[in-house]
Amino acid sequence: MSARRRFTLRRTRGKSRRGRSQPTPPELPALVAHTWTAKAGEMAETGLGTMARRLPSLVLGSLRMAWQASPRDTAVTVALNLASGFFTAFGLLATTGVLTALFAAGPTPERVRAALPSLVLVAVATGLRAGFQAGAGWAQARLQPQVERLVEVRLYELTTAVDLAALDDSEFLDELKRASGPGQTAASRVVSSAVDILTGAVGVLAAAGTLGVLHPLLLPLLLLTAVPEGWASVRSARMRYLTMLTLVGVLRRKWILSDLMTERSHAAEIRSFTMRGFLLEEYDSLAAYQRDIELGLARRQTAAVMVGDVLKGLSLAGVYTTLGLMLWWGAVPLAVAGTAVLAIRTGQSALANLVYAINRCYEEGLYFGDYIRFCEEAERRVPAPPQPAPGTPQAPQPVPESFERIVVEDLVFTYPGADRPSLRGISLELRRGEVVALVGENGSGKSTLAKMLAGLYRPDAGDVRWDDVPLRMMDVERLRERIAVIAQDYTQWPMTARQNITMARSADEDAVAMAAAAAGADEVVADLANGYDTLLDRRFEGGAELSGGQWQRLAVARGFYRDAPLLICDEPSAALDARAEHALFERIREHADGRTVLLITHRLASVRYADRIYVLEHGRVIEQGDHDTLMATGGLYADLYALQASAYRVSAAG
Numbered sequence: 054m055s056a057r058r059r060f061t062l063r064r065t066r067g068k069s070r071r072g073r074s075q076p077t078p079p080e081l082p083a084l085v086a087h088t089w090t091a092k093a094g095e096m097a098e099t100g101l102g103t104m105a106r107r108l109p110s111l112v113l114g115s116l117r118m119a120w121q122a123s124p125r126d127t128a129v130t131v132a133l134n135l136a137s138g139f140f141t142a143f144g145l146l147a148t149t150g151v152l153t154a155l156f157a158a159g160p161t162p163e164r165v166r167a168a169l170p171s172l173v174l175v176a177v178a179t180g181l182r183a184g185f186q187a188g189a190g191w192a193q194a195r196l197q198p199q200v201e202r203l204v205e206v207r208l209y210e211l212t213t214a215v216d217l218a219a220l221d222d223s224e225f226l227d228e229l230k231r232a233s234g235p236g237q238t239a240a241s242r243v244v245s246s247a248v249d250i251l252t253g254a255v256g257v258l259a260a261a262g263t264l265g266v267l268h269p270l271l272l273p274l275l276l277l278t279a280v281p282e283g284w285a286s287v288r289s290a291r292m293r294y295l296t297m298l299t300l301v302g303v304l305r306r307k308w309i310l311s312d313l314m315t316e317r318s319h320a321a322e323i324r325s326f327t328m329r330g331f332l333l334e335e336y337d338s339l340a341a342y343q344r345d346i347e348l349g350l351a352r353r354q355t356a357a358v359m360v361g362d363v364l365k366g367l368s369l370a371g372v373y374t375t376l377g378l379m380l381w382w383g384a385v386p387l388a389v390a391g392t393a394v395l396a397i398r399t400g401q402s403a404l405a406n407l408v409y410a411i412n413r414c415y416e417e418g419l420y421f422g423d424y425i426r427f428c429e430e431a432e433r434r435v436p437a438p439p440q441p442a443p444g445t446p447q448a449p450q451p452v453p454e455s456f457e458r459i460v461v462e463d464l465v466f467t468y469p470g471a472d473r474p475s476l477r478g479i480s481l482e483l484r485r486g487e488v489v490a491l492v493g494e495n496g497s498g499k500s501t502l503a504k505m506l507a508g509l510y511r512p513d514a515g516d517v518r519w520d521d522v523p524l525r526m527m528d529v530e531r532l533r534e535r536i537a538v539i540a541q542d543y544t545q546w547p548m549t550a551r552q553n554i555t556m557a558r559s560a561d562e563d564a565v566a567m568a569a570a571a572a573g574a575d576e577v578v579a580d581l582a583n584g585y586d587t588l589l590d591r592r593f594e595g596g597a598e599l600s601g602g603q604w605q606r607l608a609v610a611r612g613f614y615r616d617a618p619l620l621i622c623d624e625p626s627a628a629l630d631a632r633a634e635h636a637l638f639e640r641i642r643e644h645a646d647g648r649t650v651l652l653i654t655h656r657l658a659s660v661r662y663a664d665r666i667y668v669l670e671h672g673r674v675i676e677q678g679d680h681d682t683l684m685a686t687g688g689l690y691a692d693l694y695a696l697q698a699s700a701y702r703v704s705a706a707g
């Protein structure tokens with residue numbers, strides 16, 4: 054099937070149970086199905102009763118979060134809302150006094166005079182209520198940015214602390230995307246709607262209390278008017294959330310495509326391989342599917358709201374008819390009926406706000422639930438403090454300043470979600486003062502092993518020991534302080550040249566200059582407009598753009614600057630020119646004096662002088678020894694070496 058056909062939206066349309074046509078998703082390769090989709094679907098399918106049961110814990114949870122963000126603003130919001138509710142009820146009851154005096158028999162001036170004290174009370178209550186409401190609104194508005202900050206910081210604390218393996222897990226990454234998008238932004242809205250629920254509830258209670266005092270029959274009538282609206286909004290919220298769930302796969306694909314079409318790193322290839330039309334067509338087919346689904350949602354939501362509105366109108370008519378009949382039969386006096394109308398209107402508007410707030414809290418709560426679930430999952434994936442192996446009574450060990458030898462024993466490791474291990478029982482040794490090289494074809498496990506030695510992944514089985522201390526018994530943060538890594542996929546930090554070398558450590562100018570010189574980065578910095586203070590990102594004013602090789606020199610300099618007992622260099626010369634590469638390997642040999650260097654490279658001429666070479670294949674060590682031994686063995690190393698050497702000989706001869 055051609056790519057064009059494969060990514061085109063199918064025009065055939067299925068029929069729903071009611072015979073209405075349903076959009077059909079574009080035919081695309083399946084994405085990994087995630088367990089949270091099922092969980093979220095289950096939650097979103099819950100009925101009104103379950104929602105009512107969930108609501109108190111949602112409101113309490115939100116208020117707890119608000120309290121964490123700012124105890125003062127939370128307390129002020131709650132207290133002022135309660136006070137405002139009290140004065141609403143007080144004002145309504147005082148209105149009865151006004152109406153009773155005005156509807157009494159006698160001359161008008163006397164009736165007005167009699168109504169004056171109650172009128173003053175109504176005015177005072179109204180003024181105080183307005184003041185308290187304004188104060189509560191202000192405190193509530195202050196809460197919002199504080200909650201946002203709390204939630205954002207918590208998220209980034211976790212994303213930067215979780216095990217690296219968690220970030221290789223596509224399900225976890227997806228949860229992260231949902232938590233950092235809709236989940237995170239829902240947090241402050243959940244809090245604000247929880248406060249609105251409180252405000253609405255206080256308003257309803259005030260009106261209900263007043264009606265209860267006026268006549269007990271009036272109270273249930275008020276509550277009756279809330280049911281249709283509540284039903285319609287909850288139904289509509291659930292429809293929206295369920296629709297978002299059905300669109301999850303489409304949205305994930307859109308995120309992937311949007312990254313491809315907007316990020317600088319893909320821009321050149323999109324142009325040189327003329328990928329534009331293909332990507333746009335695929336994106337458009339997804340967007341069209343999403344549009345059709347959302348249009349269907351809008352139609353169903355409008356229908357639900359209309360049914361709710363009609364039922365609400367009918368119940369209101371019922372309420373006023375009942376009140377009229379009560380007045381007719383003399384069950385309530387005219388003044389009380391007048392106040393009841395006011396109380397019903399007040400209660401109605403408070404109820405409408407309450408229903409809206411409940412609905413919003415529930416809906417945002419569904420999204421915020423994604424954030425909460427992600428945080429719980431991320432907390433589980435933060436590396437635990439050092440634990441002795443079962444049955445070993447050893448206590449956690451301090452990380453040694455240095456080591457005499459690092460021993461790797463029977464290391465086994467499988468990436469999350471991978472169907473086979475990347476390391477299958479690797480054993481090796483690195484001694485102080487040695488340059489040890491890892492060699493092997495693509496995918497043989499070299500980088501994975503290096504990451505295990507750097508404490509970035511934990512083995513499924515086997516052990517890494519610094520002298521006698523197993524890595525799992527050490528504090529991983531402290532361990533990483535003692536290891537310098539020049540990574541294969543190093544980051545081009547959008548910071549100054551100096552910060553790109555010091556990497557958040559305090560800058561010792563001499564050490565920076567030495568590390569830069571050792572890596573050949575001094576020449577790069579010398580050409581920059583502001584030397585070490587030049588920002589290395591074109592998005593900033595005065596920012597500079599470096600070439601791949603220039604960046605690599607900086608990445609190498611950061612490894613030297615760290616001055617750790619173990620230096621891991623994963624393909625440190627892939628982008629270097631021949632002269633820089635030669636100089637780098639010289640420098641690496643010197644660096645090993647008193648320290649240890651683990652070197653991964655495909656340039657076999659450079660590993661010739663390593664003290665020991667381990668050859669990896671399919672996650673196993675298949676050969677080991679120094680260059681001469683391995684050449685004499687005539688195995689994979691000798692083959693690869695001969696291949697590279699012959700390429701040079703042929704070109705030299707040619």
Ligand SMILES: Nc1ncnc2c1ncn2[C@@H]1O[C@H](COP(=O)(O)OP(=O)(O)OP(=O)(O)O)[C@@H](O)[C@H]1O
Binds near residue numbers: 469471475496497502
């Ligand atoms: N993050 C990851 N998630 C899942 N599998 C991975 C991940 N990184 C690497 N692998 C797999 O682990 C195996 C070993 O990869 P590794 O990067 O260690 O190889 P390598 O020897 O360093 O290769 P190269 O010479 O190409 O850099 C490969 O099969 C690869 O597909």
